[in-house]
Amino acid sequence: MDEVLSRREASEAVGDDGWRFLLGTLRTAVPTRSMAESAEVAARAVAVCGDDADAHLRADLRADRVVLSLQTLGLAAVTARDTSLAGSISAAVRDLGLHTLPVAGVQLLEIAIDALDIAAIRPFWKALLAYADEPGSDGPEDAIVDPAGEGPAIWFQRMDEPRPQRNRIHFDLCVPHDAAERRIAGAVAAGGHLVSDSRAPAFWILADAEGNEACVTTWQGRDPE
Missing domain, CATH: 3.30.1360.20 (Transcriptional coactivator/pterin dehydratase)
Structure with a gap:
């Protein structure tokens, strides 16, 4: 089991x-x-x-x-x-006459931080937020999590070169796989735009009217078929 x-x-x-x-x-x-x-x-x-x-x-x-x-x-x-x-x-x-449903609250937020040297910055964020290593983590570049289970997880994405003109911290919103397109349409209708869907359905990159990016993610498209 x-x-x-x-x-x-x-x-x-x-x-x-x-x-x-x-x-x-x-x-x-x-x-x-x-x-x-x-x-x-x-x-x-x-x-x-x-x-x-x-x-x-x-x-x-x-x-x-x-x-x-x-x-x-x-x-x-x-x-x-x-x-x-x-x-x-x-x-x-x-x-009890009730039902389990994928409605309000059935989503998880992550914050992604781009970095050239993840091992150098990860301890800062861990100490600042009083976060802990994710259970089962085995390296200095793994995600960190709120031990109380309330705050969003933070994961680190390696950069190949500096990107001074692009935001390096962005939100990753993991939603039910059958709700992603509806959520994206709502964000676009609210003034955002789709930056890229080349990795869909693993993730779509969106941005607000000033170019600040966020990703809508699902579990799909991440495993070899």
Whole structure:
């Protein structure tokens, strides 16, 4: 059950239950009508996970929704145990007359920093933000993460040469694979423009009216077929 799944395996295992694979996690939301109902949903999810709750489940409770995520935290990856738990949680939520859905909150934000010497700048950002190495990381250029699981992950992209006329910090927004085109269309309609789709569906590069760039990303297009 601790076998790490591929992106496609993880996505296909849970899609019918309303979960989406994002950045090494499974994520879903349960629309609710009160904080009390949200607490009931979270309690049911914890009960379903049993002894696995601490090592796999995270929950964010609001008065109108609960956002649930599953990951084998020690590996920072999705395993067969996570997909099994997702199905069990969805069934338990249905017993409450509610549903797990890929709606508000089912996205993850990363910040990408371009650098010529990643090892030289990574310690600064780690110390400044009080971040930690991502579980399972094994090198001085890997991503850093908020140990509380609240702030966005930060990853570092190597540059071949200086780019003084282009922004070197940009947002990467990972969205459900079936929501990407809708999100891009909304950003373009709001005054942005598409810079490049040459790497789609792994990522699209967009920019605002002044050229500040951001990427919309999905799990697709990253693995050899």
